[in-house]
Amino acid sequence: MSEQPHVVALSGGVGGAKLVVGLAHEVEQDRLLVIANGGDDFEHLGLTICPDADTLLYAGSGLDNPKLGWGRCDETWTFMRVVGDLGGPTWFQLGDGDLALHVLRSERLRHGERLSAIMDDVRQRLGVLFRIVPMSDDPVRTWVETDAGRIPFQDWFVGRRCAPRVSGLAFVGAETARPAPGLVEALGAQELEAVVLCPSNPLISVAPILAVEGLRAAIERAGAPIVAVSPLVGGRALKGPAAKMMSELDLGSDALAIARFYAGLIDGLIIDQADANQARPIEELGIRALVAPTVMTSLDDRIELAAAALAFARTLPRRAQPRRWRKPSVVP
């Protein structure tokens, strides 16, 4: 970590990883650092599984499976089939190759290695040139309060396909979690040109990162402009339950709702052309708005959106005074 990054991105899984791949084309790769959401991490079959960090890893190494939208491209499923034959749990699909990462990571964690050190080793072995850093080496686990009770995130997200209505969130462990080594320094570095909040779910992909007190404070203090890309287009999430969750929590479900969510924290928000009419109310919140195509289908889309985000950040003033995120009350 001797060279400080020029761009720090905060990302969840698939949607965020698309922009990260674009950023990796636009920034010298060793000058890009991605903070991966760890709230989705969970223990399953005795394994520690880190879905968002792994999605970033597979996307960054070109091993991602664009057909499935998750997992590895060169995957087989024998393990899962036999787990079913043996009466084991099959609600969370684990590919045979993916499993290697979970088994090796879990073993190294049990031997006392730090998660961030393991993931840094793994991303280098897979040839990922930018840094992928879990938000914390301390476990933080998202729970969802719903009309069906308080449920661990993956049980709600995968096991119940997001069906139970959401009434609250908890990020268990966040109060005491420390930022992973190097993150506070990277966010405070003079070299930093932009902080990018990727188009990930604000509630379950970005908020858990911000729930790590030391990280949130470092992000609020960053001199570089902070730019977010709205994950909602035309009032809908391109993928995942962001719109559903935000509606159920009375936060609204459009680009303006994203602006309100991040108010006080971000300097600029990129919204889709479909939401151009929301630019003005967003700017009235003190957030600069940029209208751009945000739907990333091709690699070119990713690169163009990344370039737009970085160019946008360059137009925004650096901050001498710390920001103060006006966190919505439903966010823990």
Added chain:
Amino acid sequence: MSEQPHVVALSGGVGGAKLVVGLAHEVEQDRLLVIANGGDDFEHLGLTICPDADTLLYAGSGLDNPKLGWGRCDETWTFMRVVGDLGGPTWFQLGDGDLALHVLRSERLRHGERLSAIMDDVRQRLGVLFRIVPMSDDPVRTWVETDAGRIPFQDWFVGRRCAPRVSGLAFVGAETARPAPGLVEALGAQELEAVVLCPSNPLISVAPILAVEGLRAAIERAGAPIVAVSPLVGGRALKGPAAKMMSELDLGSDALAIARFYAGLIDGLIIDQADANQARPIEELGIRALVAPTVMTSLDDRIELAAAALAFARTLPRRAQPRRWRKPSVVP
């Protein structure tokens, strides 16, 4: 375990499993109980792996891989390939389907289930009608003393391909290990017609079972005749390091050496036609010898040898007094 078995077999891996498959054809299957060697069990990548019990499980369910001689027939190897890509250990090959058994078993053990209960559930799920019982729910681990130091069994057997010269053995944990539930009762039952020592390596497949004090005592006390099948034919092991190990430990490496090894414990020994000239010196040890084809290539070979072993046992008198195994001094 309300119905007591008529035949109890002691078995290691591949060689023993062949005879077990034959026995399962000759005995009503719910009246066959196989005690699986657990000395080969080990912990690897955070998983508890039980090679001999698993080999019996796969052989009994027809899932075994006759080409490889180990593992499952319907196997893929993606996990192992990625473990290699990630810099993990590849010296012990784990197939993707095989891994499901290891992951589920390890998870259930961590949750406090007994190994014997887990294996009984698994064999039923895989449709194995005879019982496969690990010798103990307490871990026993074989170590090999060699000219390259004291090595855990699998490191020596797989990792070093049995190369280091053997000077001794240790069965760590055997002193305090208790027989798995039901085994002592099965060995003491009136219904028991024969105890069969399968053609497995005496030193590392059968001796660890006998090292569990309560089991050895129950076997010595069994009223039913005890019959062994020599794993050595013409002075060689059909598979594995039995002859090499026995030579290095100055035990000899022929059928007579097998008889000497088990002297005091077994009532009869089946030796191959190639070793017919050793029948007389074997009988001079007080062990009845039967010459029969012991090389099992086809299923018919297995069934015929099993039938011969059971018929042989029927010719031997039941024991009213406990036996006393004259254990070779090199056996712990």
